[in-house]
Amino acid sequence: MRLAEPVLTAHVTEPNAHTLERYLEWGGYQAMLKALAQAPGEVIETVKQSGLRGRGGAGFPTGMKWGFVPKDVARPKYLCVNADESEPGTFKDHLLMERNPHLLFEGSVIACHSIGAKVAYIYIRGEFYHVQRVLEAELAKAYAEGYLGKNIRGTGVDCDIYVHRGAGAYEAGEESALLESLEGKRAQPRLRPPFPAVVGLYGCPTIINNVETIANVPLIFEKGPEWFASIGPEKNSGPKLYCISGHVARPGVYETSMDVTLRELVYDFAGGMKDGRALKAIIPGGSSVNVLTPDALDAQASFDGLVKAGSMLGSAAMMVMDETTDMVWLAANLTHFYKHESCGKCTPCREGSDWMYKVLQKILRGEGQLRDIDLLLSIADQIGGKTLCPFGDAEIAPVVSTIQHFRHEYEHYIREGRSLVPRAPWRGSGSLAHAH
């Protein structure tokens, strides 16, 4: 069933939507009280029934993840909300936290209750200082009204929420690197197993969930797991936020269910292409997933639908490119991102991203040779699947998929020494040297 109207973002455009007063007017915190009256096991069961899958990128079933937390350990347990939102093209959690922060707090308390945690940390990316201010002001109000803290609204449940601000590191969004960062270290991933559900923050059992995942939890208790499971296609249930940016007429965050197609997202929700130019390529799930061509427009924008189409839903960040886009330049732009953000722990990722960037720059300068295309694929092959975290697979996606779909553009660059696509008006003159 298609989502009839927005639920996560129902009120976001209304005045003071972020305040506790308005949230309570709209029936806020009732779902939390309902869930706190249930035993933790029951809460997890309800979330499992809803079919909620993690919205951070991997789409792992949330209820199952919560179930991995061992029950009989004396150590404290923690919830970490991943608000690092650094995947290029993603800005949905930004909107949720700015305009609907109490939904996140409410979901966090439910999650804490289900796993037996008394403390939740919201790890927010350093660039979201303005969001941190909103969260902390609203947290203070929720504490004052007894929706957080000791003995929440007389239920006997204790839960504290703290906001922890990062300082500019894409890798901090990887769950084990997030824990490292929260412990005051470099954001670098840990070897798994043990998984964070068993050995996480401070060596204690820890659940890490994306902001949007947690924000969905109160809806499951408010409207029932059956309602949640009925929204969208089977195994891809619930409301979903899509971030659409790039060359579209109306970029923004759109809420619908995962039975939506890429075509609907681009042409109905985002108003079609900007200035009437033709669609050339679409990255459906943040820069870490494969580029698709217009052939894939009728693919369902769900976890499973986009895998079938040869890409991934990831963080549902759709970046849309029109015909003026030079795809070799695009690969270089994103490879610069990965080269800059690689945490440096695993050699294939750290060295490989730099190699790929250098080879791409060589092609862009018109000095490439045809064997450089195979060289790029060979480097990619030595990165993919050979790193501690999914960063390695992410950084090769733009390169490998642009070669797959736009190999002729690479070849044209190499043969003619210049791009097949005339330099777009939105491009600069190229005077900035990115030789760093």
Place this chain on the structure above:
Amino acid sequence: MTFHPAMPYGTPDWHKSARKLADEGPPFEFTPENRRKLDEILTRYPADRRRSALLPALYLVQDQQGYVSGHAMTHVAEIIGCSRADVEDVVSYYVMFFTKPVGRHVLGVCRTLSCALNGAERLTEAIAGKLGIAPGETDPTGEFTLIEMECLGACDRAPVIMVNNEYWHECQGADDVDRLLETLRTRGVAGLTGCHHVKEK
């Protein structure tokens, strides 16, 4: 180090790694107010996990002196109870800590795909041209530092600029850079558009 057979090793700029030591800077101590703030922040983490307060402590340093100096790192290490090397390790990793004095306004222009598709490259070139500096540099008046940032997470209002790590400016066209710089000179960050998510529609 691993080797790829087809890579041009041996060229001068190929594989360089250098250790940059932090500037010691002037003597540093937290103001009583910042010290109080840090003590409050420390209560958010288990008593034996003081190192969790390292990033917040470094933000306080940056608030107080504009960048993080070597002396400040030593001071923070003493309060947190870790080594100076631990602090340096963290400072050198995260892009939002400056290890040198910066201009009064640090303009962080997003350069990643969605902003780039909407003219970020032209914007950075325009700012660099007006100020006569390259990204990473501060203009001679000490008013502006220009840096390029990776995706800031507001791609629907591209291109996005973050000023002084805290203030946002969205939809900045390259043709309108004069006005942006003039506004910042005269009115400071109050002249920025802010982040559209914050503003009520």
